[in-house]
Amino acid sequence: MDTTIGTKPEAKTENQRLREEILARLSELGGQRVKDDALIFEGTKFVLPANMEGRVDDAIEYLEDWKEAQEEDYAYSREFRYRPWDGAAAFDRAMKRLFGTTGLGARTVSFFGSRPPEYRTIDVAHGQTTQVPWGKVAFKPLSATFELGVSMHDDFGLVFALSVNAPKKYRTHIEAFFAVVEDELTTGSIYKGRAITAADTPQFINTSTVDPSRVVYSDDVMTQLNANVWSVLRYADTMRQIGLPLKRQVLLYGPYGTGKSLAGMLTAQEAERHGWTYIQVRPGDDLGNALRTAQIYAPAVVMFEDVDQINTDSTQGVAQLLDILDGVTNKGVEVMALFTTNHEDRLHRGMMRPGRLDAVIELAGLDAGGTKRLVEAVVPAHLRSTSMDWDAVAQAFDGLLPAFAKEAIDRAQRYAIARSGGVPQVIEARDLVDAAAGIRQQVKMMEDAPLATNKDSLGAALTRTVSSALQGHHVDHFGDALRIVPSTNGIPA
Template sequence: MNSMSPVKTDWSTVDTQVRHDGKEIVLPGDPTRMGYDDAIRTIQRIKEQEEQVFDVTETVAGPAWDAIVALNRAMQDIYGVVLAQSRMTFFGEIKPDLLTVITGPHVADRVQVPVGQMSLPNVSAPVIVGLFGGGAYIKGEVRRKDRTILIEIANRARQFMREASIYRGRAISLLVDDDGDISLSQQPEFMDLAGVTESQMIHTAETEALIRTNILSPLRNTAACRKHKIPLKRGILLEGRYGTGKTLTARVTAKVAIDNGWTFVMLNRSQGLKAAIEFAKAYQPCVIFAEDIDRAADREDEEVNDLVNMLDGLITKDMEMMVVLTTNFIDKIDRALLRPGRFDAVISIQPPDAATAVRVIKAYAGNLLPEDTDLTGVADLVAGQIPAMIREVVERAKLAMLSESRASLSAEDLYVSALGMKRHQELLEPKENEPTARDRLADGLIDIIREAFGEVDVSTDDLSGQLKRLDDRVRGSFRKQAEDLSTVKNIAAAGAESSKKGLDKTEQVLRAVNEV
């Protein structure tokens, strides 16, 4: 048999890797042994590839202010020192910016973050760090062998976003613009919850039980909810007249949330709910609190459809997100928003009853009121009033105490103050048979109608019948005017036809005369 010569491998087409390990140079032997010349050419080719310059961009997704802080922390964590520097362009020198990022509710809670061109140790070319609408980025023209450096920085920044975010587990307030988007021109504000305690939230016993069960319990018992597969995706509606304590309930909820590892997001406008949900996805478990939802829940406003879809679609069952909405006018809320499935609970917050009023008085009076003071008479007077009104009663009673140089409040101080407040309120209420603003408006409209169409009978309560008769009179008036116009048009047309016949007859007479 003829022996076959060994097949020669074209090593320029084989993706050979170079690995630094030990003190030996190991050459491939598969599929055939690599010769020295092939090894030299392969190493030279790999060297050239590693020196190739690439445009590399890595992004860190999330709220821009949080992402840029995380990116700078990552660079400092890896390299220790990061130097910002100017860069020259066709338009001249561009200097780096130094951004001040708010990290807490106090004046000292600030960090300064450089943005622009940076120089990193052991990296041949500078990189550029900046912000965009969806987060922060790091980019640069780097050699292939350095490209993993940017990936390492971005990955470390993403880790900081998960574990050491400036917003996660904090209480913040977001500003919403007219388009319903979160205002990116202003940083979120941190809520100062120092001194906030659950005891400050005073409602009737039934209301407090509902709030603790539906809002505070999931915050405190998150791990147990997960264990028992109780969904942490919840929608709650707080309804009640203005001044009954919904905003204070929000602050107490915020305090309980951050004490138990939840993020709390307060919206200044409910129209920003969609943007807030997208924002909060990165900070679960999270509570979103939006006041006066009735401003968006109007069927004449298409935003209500978006709101319904958000509650049903954007927040999925596996999310750990609680949305708490408030309204002063529940009658304005579309019933589609109130049915089971949209909200897990609708909680009515009503003005204090007598028993609750006693607690409110004691809370505002503090240690100025002896513990054994009988407040029965005062509580009966202020029952049904909003807490702000009860607080004013206590403040006026304190003035009476000071005027007599006493060191404590008495039941009489509070009773006299409450009685004066009640009389003050009675003066503000419309007197019996006194026309309201609506009555005056109706009278004005009737006068206008009488002036335009004559006397209108308003002595009965048959409003629909009167409106129909008025509608008939208005329509009849327009019909008569239209008929009059039609008559004039017909007369004009008849006159024109008669004139035409007369001209024709005249022309015939003239032709006869000419012939003669």
């Protein structure tokens, strides 16, 4: 006897099963964020409003209208306060996190139709790239079209914008997806806590090119750098607990070859090690964009290099620059600013007080301790004399800038190799003394040479930096500071 009372349902395909899981998960996440008060799904009974008693047909008509409305396309959008490529990378990770191994544009699963999304290659670390979707991305499970683009934010400049066209019934799912993208940006930003440039599209800086053990300063300079710069990065939580401000504005000055740029690279290493974003600003870079990026990815260190190399006719540059920085930090943003210059004499004395420049550190010649550490860093231990006359070495190197001292040590090793006919020899104190004496003439030539830079004041140079930042921007005044907003962008549409 045939006992079949119905048709056996067909087994669900893998795509159908996966699609249902995706929608259920997104619905659960989104339901915690979005409520439609007109219709509530709750309990196990159908409950109608009291005023519809005896009017079941009206209730049915309402439900049919409601159902029809759910199929209508609605536009949803969200602006994320992160740089555009950061947002695109987060979108890519969010898709993979929610939808497993389907992959964007994978034709085998067909979630995205027959046409995969457009991809752009972006940097995600120094020497590392990935491809991320850009523009329109059709997503079949939600009958949606995502569009990845940019938006101009008043305070932060170009930021990532994500817009979606999808039926109203998927509103909770879309809101859930927005939340996942935000979480990916918060926890996995490609720029936060990294060393980057101040360009519109940040590039990553390779901080591994500098070996800290081979960078040597005098004892006093090391003390000043540790206290005024690196300790803030290392012990930020402790300083927050006791109320010490993380905002610092520090000037590094000294002649060529004293290691100002190296100090910046060491700071970049410390920043990456302790979760700070390091932003390098060189002459010609967009100052306003650098500070906006610092706000987004704070806590941050912004390194302004060689400000004296930029020309201007104005004399208000220092005040303007520091006012802009004050405008950023007064909002509670944790930003440290480092400046370097070869010409401290061009700095207006009014800028020397704490609160404007909190610390001024001179990077000059090596002292006895620094000279010894440099020799030990450069010359292998087995090639150093065990009876080295360090006092004689210190006297010979007295006043030499680190770059010249390093060259003198290298020369000493060449002297020893030449003396032995090409065989590495132990370096004696006399080799170092002779090498230091031999380089003094070159030092004198550098000191006597005319400056290749212009003769503007440092304040004027800083103003030119500000002026450069203002090109193609409009300026809003708020309090005593300036808000610089770019009018163009470098991110492709």
